[in-house]
Amino acid sequence: MRGWLCALWLAAIPAWAQPAPIVIGAVVSDTGLLADLARDMRKALVLWQEGCNAAGGLLGRPVELRLLDDASEASAAPRLYRELIEGGQADLLIGPFGSAASVAAAATAESAHRVLINATGVTRGVHRAGRRYVFQVPAPVAAYGEEALALARAAGYSRLQVVARNDPGASEAATRFAADAAAQGLQAAVTTMAAVSQRRRSRNPAKRRPSASSASRISAS
Numbered sequence: 001m002r003g004w005l006c007a008l009w010l011a012a013i014p015a016w017a018q019p020a021p022i023v024i025g026a027v028v029s030d031t032g033l034l035a036d037l038a039r040d041m042r043k044a045l046v047l048w049q050e051g052c053n054a055a056g057g058l059l060g061r062p063v064e065l066r067l068l069d070d071a072s073e074a075s076a077a078p079r080l081y082r083e084l085i086e087g088g089q090a091d092l093l094i095g096p097f098g099s100a101a102s103v104a105a106a107a108t109a110e111s112a113h114r115v116l117i118n119a120t121g122v123t124r125g126v127h128r129a130g131r132r133y134v135f136q137v138p139a140p141v142a143a144y145g146e147e148a149l150a151l152a153r154a155a156g157y158s159r160l161q162v163v164a165r166n167d168p169g170a171s172e173a174a175t176r177f178a179a180d181a182a183a184q185g186l187q188a189a190v191t192t193m194a195a196v197s198q199r200r201r202s203r204n205p206a207k208r209r210p211s212a213s214s215a216s217r218i219s220a221s
Contacts, residue, residue: 021064022057024049025090026119027080027105029097032072038097041119042067045094066090074100081108081116090114099123106134123172141170145177149184159187166192 026045029038045065052063066088070076077096084090085108093109093116095102102121109116110133118126118136127140145162152160160181164174174190181188 019057019061021062022059022092023064023066023088023090024092024094025066025068025081025084025088026094027068027070027077027084027096027101029072030067030069032070034072034097038072041097070096070101074098074104077101077104078108081105082112085109085112085114093117095119095121095126099126102126106131109133141173141176144173145180148177149181149186152181152186153184157186160189162188162190164190164192166194 024045028042028045029035030042045067049063049065052058057063066084068080068084070080074096081093081104084093093105093114095105095116095118097120099121100123102118103123103125106116106118106121106126106128110131113133115133115135118134118138120138121127122138122141122144124140126134127136148160148162162174162177164170171192174192178188178190
């Protein structure tokens, strides 16, 4: 009898000694217009979790992912990240897909004093100085054109034409690029075009090419 009790006690030790997991919370766009673009983000998070746990976990503790779907709506970010912090007890947060959602998520994490890794946000609002709990991974849009200008100068070009998508992030980068080019003695003409989702293009072939009215030009000399 004593032998059986001892064996049961020894078998239970690993379960008792198992450390609590580190909960990593993130909001991903599993549905909605951004789902196709954001699919790789989910895959990357799951792949990282599997590799991390196979290597012994994080700080000696297993990693548990808790992912919520924002349905590609940036306005849902504050509510979902509060849910991860308060209800999900997330120890660490990963930012959502897209700059607009990342701005909202960063503000929520900062107010809750919870560390958030910015995964995709590139606009100035996410990279705001003075935040203590938001850590950046992607470069800000302001840095996107630096190497292009260096290449243009090295090739001896004096005039540049750039095509950018007409959304807040791309427009900000285009405006900054034109200003930097002008400061370096280059002429830059930037054309911004309205983005049309793949789903809309497939339903309406007539809109596959942007019309003249959907484009605007920003020039600096």
